[in-house]
Amino acid sequence: MRIFLDTANVIDVEDRLITKVISGVTTNPTLIRKNGEDPDVVYKKMMDTEIEDLSIEVKGDIADDLIANGIIYNRQFGQKATIKLPCTPHGIRACKILTSLNIRTNMTLVFSVEQAILCSLANATYVSPFVGRLDDIGEDGIALIADIAEVFCHNRSNTKILAASIRDPLKVGLAFAAGADICTLPPVVFDDMFKHQLTDAGLKQFAVDFGINV
Numbered sequence: 720m721r722i723f724l725d726t727a728n729v730i731d732v733e734d735r736l737i738t739k740v741i742s743g744v745t746t747n748p749t750l751i752r753k754n755g756e757d758p759d760v761v762y763k764k765m766m767d768t769e770i771e772d773l774s775i776e777v778k779g780d781i782a783d784d785l786i787a788n789g790i791i792y793n794r795q796f797g798q799k800a801t802i803k804l805p806c807t808p809h810g811i812r813a814c815k816i817l818t819s820l821n822i823r824t825n826m827t828l829v830f831s832v833e834q835a836i837l838c839s840l841a842n843a844t845y846v847s848p849f850v851g852r853l854d855d856i857g858e859d860g861i862a863l864i865a866d867i868a869e870v871f872c873h874n875r876s877n878t879k880i881l882a883a884s885i886r887d888p889l890k891v892g893l894a895f896a897a898g899a900d901i902c903t904l905p906p907v908v909f910d911d912m913f914k915h916q917l918t919d920a921g922l923k924q925f926a927v928d929f930g931i932n933v
Contacts, residue, residue, distance in 0.1 A: 720895055720900070720901075720902075721742040721743070721900065721901045721902075722740055722741060722742060722891075722901070722902055722903075722904060722909065723741070723742060723743040723744055723745050723772070723774075723881070723901055723902070723903035723904070724741055724743075724744050724745070724903065724904060724905075724906055724909060725744075725745045725746075725750070725883065725885075725903040725904055725905050726744065726746070726750060726905065726906055727746050727747075727750035727751040727753070727754050727756070727761050728754060728906070729761070729764040729765060729768065731906040732744055732765065732768055732770065733768055734906075735906060735909060735910075736768060736769050736770070741770065741909075742770075742771070742772060742901070743770055743771065743772030743773065743774070743801075743901075743903075744765055744770050744772070744773050744774070745773075745774040745803075745825070745847075745881075745883070745903045746758075746761065746762075746765070746773065746774060746775065746776065747776050747803070747827075748776055762775055762792070762796065762800075766796050766799055766800075770799070771799055772799065772801055772823070773796070773799055773800060773801065774801045774802075774803045774825045774827075774845075775792050775796075775800055775801065775802060775803060776803040776827070777789050777792065777802055777803065777804070779809075779813075780809065781809050782809040782810075782812040782813045782816070785802075785804055785809060785810060785813035786813045786816050786817060789802035789804075789813065789817045789822060789824075790817070790820070790822070793817075793820075793822045798823070800822075800823070801823040801824065801825050801844065801845070802817055802822055802823065802824050802825065803824075803825045803826075803827050804817075804824055804825070804826055804827065805826075805827060805828050806826050806827070806828055806829050806834045806837065806838060810826065811826075811837050811838070811840075811841045812841075814826060814838065814841040814842070814843050815841040815842060818841065818842040818843065818844070819842075823844040823845075824841075824842075824843045824844050824845070825843070825844060825845040825846075825847055825881065826838035826841070826843045826845065826846045826847060827847045827883070828847075828849065829846050829847055829848045829849065830848065830849060830852070830853060830863070831863070832863070832866045832867055832870055834846075835848065835867040835870070835871075835878075835880075836870065838878060839871065839874075839876040839877075839878040842877070842878070843878045844878065844879065845878065845879050845880075845881040845901065846867070846878050846879070846880060846881065847881045847882075847883040847903075848860065848863050848864055848867060848880065848881075848882060848883065849883050849884040850863070850864065850882055850883065850884050850885055850886075850890060850894060851884035851885060851886045851890075852884050853884075854886075860884070860890075861890065861893045861894060861897050862897075864880060864882055864894050864897040864898055864899050865897035865898055867880055867898070868880060868897060868898020868899070869898070871898075872898070879900040879901060880898060880899045880900050880901070881899070881900065881901040881902075881903060882894035882895075882899040882901065882902045882903070883903050885902055885903065885904050885905075885908055886905075886908065887908060887911070888908060888911045888912045888914075891904065891908070891912060
């Protein structure tokens with residue numbers, strides 16, 4: 720199991736790296752735009768932290784542009800960079816070629832087993848099913864994780880399942896139970912994983928027993 724943070728806020732990342740359980744970060748243009756920053760500036764700040772895996776969404780409508788931009792980021796940031804590509808014909812082609820160049824890839828906007836199969840055939844490093852967005856339209860995002868995991872297991876796929884669009888801590892547990900290798904979480908969801916009323920009650924009792932005023 721691995722946990723990534725889904726954010727473009729470097730301070731959010733740095734504040735949580737002290738836990739030593741964050742393995743990477745995923746970003747996207749929407750998150751970066753909300754912060755009003757230049758994407759390349761954000762990527763450089765992220766790379767200066769202790770994270771070893773940053774998913775970077777690259778520009779391009781055709782495979783050649785996606786490949787070229789993926790190579791540029793790989794040259795700039797080395798093996799810390801994972802290139803995010805859309806699950807489209809051009810994205811799949813770019814994935815196949817970038818993978819052959821030993822560049823990590825993350826196939827994003829995946830909403831079906833069929834799409835996940837294509838990503839695996841393109842030798843993607845990660846496939847990112849969007850759990851929350853499926854739940855929003857009345858489909859079962861966790862069930863999709865389980866279905867992809869079953870297909871990948873039967874066919875010995877090396878592509879890892881990166882559960883994305885996770886909206887609450889409960890879904891983290893369910894995603895891992897369904898077969899996800901990684902969950903990428905907004906910082907608030909990561910923080911909420913620590914919380915339980917019995918933990919709070921126990922800490923309060925420990926404080927009393929230690930003679931600490933609470």
